[in-house]
Amino acid sequence: MSKIGIIGGGPAGVMCAIFAAQNPDNKVFILDKGIILNTLLPTGGGRCNLAYGEFDFKELAKFYPRGQKFLYSVLSRFSTENTLEFFENIGVKTYTQEDFRIFPVSDCAKDVKQALLKQIEKKNVKKLFEKVISVKKTDNSFEIVTDKTSHLFDKLVIATGGRGEGQKLAKSLGHNIIELRPALSALVTKEKDFVSVSGLSLKNISAQVFFENKKIKELKGDFLFTHTGVSGPLIYKISSYCAYCDFSEKNLLKMVFNLTGKDFNDFDKEFLEKLKNNAQKETVNVVAEYVPKNLAIAVLKKEKIDTTIKAGQLSKIHRTAISKALTMFTLNATKTVAGEEIVTAGGVELKEINPKTMESKLVEGLYFCGEVMDIDGLTGGFNLQNCWSTGYIAGNSLLTQ
Numbered sequence: 001m002s003k004i005g006i007i008g009g010g011p012a013g014v015m016c017a018i019f020a021a022q023n024p025d026n027k028v029f030i031l032d033k034g035i036i037l038n039t040l041l042p043t044g045g046g047r048c049n050l051a052y053g054e055f056d057f058k059e060l061a062k063f064y065p066r067g068q069k070f071l072y073s074v075l076s077r078f079s080t081e082n083t084l085e086f087f088e089n090i091g092v093k094t095y096t097q098e099d100f101r102i103f104p105v106s107d108c109a110k111d112v113k114q115a116l117l118k119q120i121e122k123k124n125v126k127k128l129f130e131k132v133i134s135v136k137k138t139d140n141s142f143e144i145v146t147d148k149t150s151h152l153f154d155k156l157v158i159a160t161g162g163r164g165e166g167q168k169l170a171k172s173l174g175h176n177i178i179e180l181r182p183a184l185s186a187l188v189t190k191e192k193d194f195v196s197v198s199g200l201s202l203k204n205i206s207a208q209v210f211f212e213n214k215k216i217k218e219l220k221g222d223f224l225f226t227h228t229g230v231s232g233p234l235i236y237k238i239s240s241y242c243a244y245c246d247f248s249e250k251n252l253l254k255m256v257f258n259l260t261g262k263d264f265n266d267f268d269k270e271f272l273e274k275l276k277n278n279a280q281k282e283t284v285n286v287v288a289e290y291v292p293k294n295l296a297i298a299v300l301k302k303e304k305i306d307t308t309i310k311a312g313q314l315s316k317i318h319r320t321a322i323s324k325a326l327t328m329f330t331l332n333a334t335k336t337v338a339g340e341e342i343v344t345a346g347g348v349e350l351k352e353i354n355p356k357t358m359e360s361k362l363v364e365g366l367y368f369c370g371e372v373m374d375i376d377g378l379t380g381g382f383n384l385q386n387c388w389s390t391g392y393i394a395g396n397s398l399l400t401q
């Protein structure tokens with residue numbers, strides 16, 4: 001008989017519990033300070049984007065800015081196919097969207113939560129609604145102190161997510177923690193010229209990102225203007241790849257968007273022709289053939305160009321300024337939008353964890369799964385995939401010990 005304590009009843013902890021409890025000799029406990037699996041409810045806007053339709057594990061691992069190599073081993077054992085099979089077996093049918101994101105057929109995160117809860121009930125996993133305060137390893141057990149009482153476990157799993165509490169527990173047991181940073185978040189920009197277009201979204205835009213005069217990344221996707229800056233899938237990607245750039249008011253993260261899909265010279269030539277052929281039109285209406293009209297107005301205002309000026313009267317300097325503004329539309333981020341990040345970069349250092357078992361290499365009997373580790377993916381179902389895969393591996397290794 002082995003007594004297993006799992007701290008954290010999020011998707012990773014619950015997945016681990018389901019597999020660990022398959023051995024009737026294991027007595028499995030989930031300790032959670034809140035409501036089990038409530039963190040699943042807002043995922044995918046309430047629809048739960050539970051996986052991504054990439055079936056080659058090496059390709060899948062490329063969607064994780066941190067943890068890619070570690071995940072080769074993990075995903076080679078439990079990947080998209082296994083996730084879909086697992087959910088099918090517990091009664092959650094799934095479908096794949098055009099953009100490869102996978103959702104439950106019901107489009108309802110609550111249904112995924114219920115199906116998982118049913119599994120832990122069925123397997124007799126005990127639920128303890130307690131907040132874990134501290135952990136101590138004695139010779140052959142773990143002593144857990146909670147806000148209500150204390151417990152002894154033979155094996156311990158830390159699956160507390162990205163918010164920092166589990167990382168502190170891991171640190172107290174000797175683990176190194178890679179600094180936690182927000183990832184997948186909206187960005188606040190220095191420029192306030194586009195507040196008037198907040199809510200406007202642009203599709204399939206390419207962006208180059210620079211920090212301290214170095215190009216960090218070239219990315220593509222959709223983004224939208226907000227009242228403080230920018231957000232949306234492209235911005236989430238930028239925030240993720242730049243999670244460890246220390247940008248601020250004084251040290252800006254420069255984002256250069258191409259709103260036209262053409263380079264400056266080609267666009268400028270085309271724009272000149274268009275202006276000539278529409279000499280009697282207001283310039284803003286010619287620009288509005290390339291970007292939505294309210295953005296065209298905002299761009300002209302920023303460049304201090306009269307929005308009513310006729311296309312035929314536009315000076316070369318102003319034409320060049322518009323061509324530049326559309327092909328090299330530049331915004332500078334000063335910070336992420338605090339507290340609204342979707343995941344946390346950083347966590348328990350991966351070289352201290354065995355990817356074949358998820359067991360600590362430093363403390364025997366201690367396991368990790370989910371976002372508590374230094375693993376984070378882009379948007380698209382990758383972060384939950386990390387939970388299913390690492391939860392499965394941790395649970396499966398506990399099953400056989």
Ligand SMILES: Cc1cc2nc3c(=O)[nH]c(=O)nc-3n(C[C@H](O)[C@H](O)[C@H](O)COP(=O)(O)OP(=O)(O)OC[C@H]3O[C@@H](n4cnc5c(N)ncnc54)[C@H](O)[C@@H]3O)c2cc1C
Nearest residue numbers: 008010011012033039043044049132161370371381383384
């Ligand atoms: C709004 C939003 C939408 C998202 N959408 C998606 C999506 O569609 N697809 C996707 O792949 N990912 C998505 N994510 C990310 C995904 O939800 C997380 O990566 C995932 O929930 C991490 O799971 P976890 O089990 O590691 O941790 P968590 O889900 O954070 O669960 C940790 C659990 O541990 C408990 N806990 C923490 N500390 C203690 C303590 N000291 N004692 C006891 N219990 C404790 C918490 O109460 C919690 O229940 C989204 C995230 C957010 C915020």
